Amino acid sequence: MSIDPQLVAHLGLIFVVFNMLVISSAFMVWLERKVCAYIQDRVGPNRVGFEGALQPFADVIKLMFKEQLRPKAADTLLFMIAPVISAAAAFAAFSVVPFGTETTVFGLLDEPIPLQVTDINVAVLVVFAIASMGVYGIVLAGWSSNSKYSLLGALRSSAQMISYELSYALALAAVIMLAGSLSLREIVMNQTGYWFGFIPKWYLFLQPLGFLIYMIAGVAETNRAPFDFPEAEQELVAGYHTEYSSMSFALFFMAEYINMVTVSAVATSMYLGGWLGPFLPDWLAWVWFLVKVFLILFFYVWMRWTLPRYRYDQLMEFGWKWLLPAAVLNLLATAALVLWIG
C-alpha cells in the first residue's frame, strides 16, 4: 500500500500549524510580561533562560502540577467541556489562514501545496463562523461554574462578543467588496504590486477607517484591554474562569492568546498584504507574514498596558452607537468607491 505524498504533506502541514500556534501562545506569554515590565519601568522575568524566554514553560509546568478543582455544585460535563470548546474554536479558526506561497517541501513533492491548512472559497466566513462558536466556551464556563462571579462575567463577556461581531463582519465585508472574493488567499494575491513604485497595494491604504474598525472590534472580540471588563481583576475576581484551575485554566489562557493570533493573522491577510513583501524570495515569504503578525501582536500588548479599561456600559454604547454606524458608513463608502472605479 503506497502512501500518497500529498496526504503526508498535508498532515505535516496541520502538525506544523498546530505547533506553531501552541508555541506562539507561549511566546505571547513571554512577550506580554516583558513588554508590561518595560512599560512599567522594570525588567520582567530574566532568570529562567536568556531574558526569561523559558518563563512560559516554567509557568506551564507549574500549572500542570496544580490540583484540578471542580466545584461540587457544578455541572460536571459542561464544566469540563467549556475550556475544550474555547480552545478548539481558537485553533480551528486558524485553519483557513494562508501564511505563505506554494511550496514543494524542498522539491520532494510533485505538485506544490499552498501553505495553508485548507483553501475554501468561503474562507472569511469560516473564520467568522468559528469565532462565533467561541462564545459558547465562555457562556458554558460561566453557567456551569455555578458561581455569581462566573455567571456575571460570562454574560457580560458573551454580550460584548456578539455585539462587536457585527462591526467585525461589516469591516471585513468592505474588504471583500474590494477584492471580489471570499477566499483569503485570493484577497492576499489581490494586494500584489506597488503604486508609484514604492507604496504597496495593501488594502490598508484603501480602507484606513475599515482597518481601525476591524482592530477595535478584534480587540473587543478577544476580550483584551481596554475592553476586558469581563475579566477585570478588580471587579469580578476573574470573570468566567474564576473556578477553573490547572490545565482547564491553561486552556482558556491559550484560547485567548490564539484568538489574538488569529485576529492578527486575518488582519494581516486582509489589510496588510499577508506574506507579500520586498527582498525575500518566495519560499521565505512566510517570514514577512510572521513579522507583520508580530507587529500587530505587539500593538495589542502595548495597548493593554497603556490604556485604562472601559466600563461595561461605555463599552456596549461604544460598540452599538459609534462603531457599528462607522462600519456601515465605511461599507457604503467602499461600495461607492467600487462603483466609481470599476
Next chain:
Amino acid sequence: MIPLNHYLILSAILFSIGTAGVFLRRNLITMLLSIEVMLNAVNLTFVAVGRYLGTVDGQIITFFVMTVAAAEAAVGLALIIALFRHRETLSPDAFTALKW
C-alpha cells in the same frame, strides 16, 4: 456516491423527530427547539434538491428560511419570557385559559 433519496429520507426522519418533540414535550423552550429541528430538516431538503437540479435557488431559499427562523425564535423567546413572568412555569398546560 449518495443518491438524492438518502438525503430526502434523512430529512423526513429529522422532520418527524421534530414533530414528535412538539407533540410530546411539556416545556415551551423544548417545543421551540423541536420547531427549529423541523425547520432544519426542511432546509436540508431544499439544499439537496437544489444541488440535484443544479440551481442555487435551494441555497437562497435556505437563507430566507434561516432568517425567518431567527425572527421567529426571537419573538417566541420574548413571549416565553413574558409568559414565565406571569405564571412562573414553562409548562404549556398552565396556559389553557384565555383569561386569568
Next chain:
Amino acid sequence: MDGSAIAFYVFAALTVIASLGVVGQRNPMYSVMLLITSFAGLAGLYVLLDSPFSAVTQIIIYAGAIMVLFLFVVMLLNVPREEPGPLGLIASLRGPRALRIGALLSVLLGVEIVWALSRVGVGWFGQDEAATSVSDVSRIGYELFTRHAFAFEATSILILVAMVGAVVIARRER
C-alpha cells in the same frame, strides 16, 4: 465505499442522534447544546452537497446567534429540569390521551414519508458541472439581489419588526 459516503453516514448519524437527544433530554441546557451539535452535522451535510455557503451561514446564523439567544433565555429563566413525565415514544403511549395520539401521529408521519420516498426512483446527483455552479458564492449573491430582491427586502423588514416586537414583549412593565 468511498470517503464521501462514509462522511455522509457519519454526519447523518450525528444529526439524527443529536436531534433525538434534543427531543428526549430533560435538562434544557443539554437540549440546546445537542441542537448545536445537530447543526454541526447538518453543516457537514451541506458541505458534502457542494454548498459551503449554506454550511457557513448555518453555523453563523443558527449556531452562532439563535442558539446563543436560546442559551441566554434558558440561563435567565433558570429553567428547571422537567419533572419525569411521559417522555419517550414508548412511555407516552401510556400517558394521557392527547400524548398518545401525538406520539402515534408523529410515528405515522415518519413512516409514511420514508415509505413514499423509498418508492420513488433513485435520483443521482449530476457531477462536475452542476457541482461547481452551485458552490459559487457570487452566483448566489447575484440571484439573491436580482431575482429574489423583493423577498430580500421583505425579510429585512420582517427582521426589523421582529426585533422591535421582541424588545417590546419582553420588557418589564413599569
